[in-house]
Amino acid sequence: MTASLMIRLTLLTLAAVAGLSGCGFPQGVHRDSFKPYVPDVVQGNFVSREQRQYLRPGMTRAQVRDVLGTPLVTSLFHADRWDYAFSIRRQGVAPQQFRMTLYFSNDVLSSIESDELPSEVEFVQRLSTPTPAIKVPSLEATEEQLKKYPASRSSQPAPAAPQAPLPAHYPPLESAPR
Secondary structure, eight states: OOHHHHHHHHHHHHHHHHHHHTOOOOTTOOTTTTOOOOOOEEEEOOOOHHHHHHOOTTOBHHHHHHHHOSOSEEOSTTTTEEEEEEEEEETTEEEEEEEEEEEEETTEEEEEEEOOOOOHHHHHHHHSOOOOOOOOOOOOOOHHHHHTSOOOSOSSOOOOOOOOOOOSSOOOSSOOOO
16 A cells, blocks of 8 residues: 555545544433334223123123224124223333123123123323423523624514515416316
């Protein structure tokens, strides 16, 4: 290699190092800053406490389906049983799972087994993630800081430039029919 090429490579390396030396992290970075994105996972049919309270033994399968929707799990081997399950996983919120099993006898609802189901309002409140408290800097300037800047020259707005008169008529928007 020639001496001039060595000098150029050295200067290029020094310029790159000098340029990258100004790079750094702001003070607000913490260990949660570089977490990967985790998508929300929602599975099943959400059944609220209000829907559960509406169900009564003696309702037909069609009436139950109108209230709750199609069951998540049905089986040919357990034709008299419908299972409704719901789970949701969101980043920053504890996972939630709810289950409800309905038993039928001669196409009529006979009994219900279920977890403690939340109301619709309670469920929505569980989904909201708490926002971290962030210290907001003071946005007020002291008199000494304001003296550094010149006062505005006038408090009156500048007069508007005179406008050209509007035309008496405008061209048609559509061309004339042929």
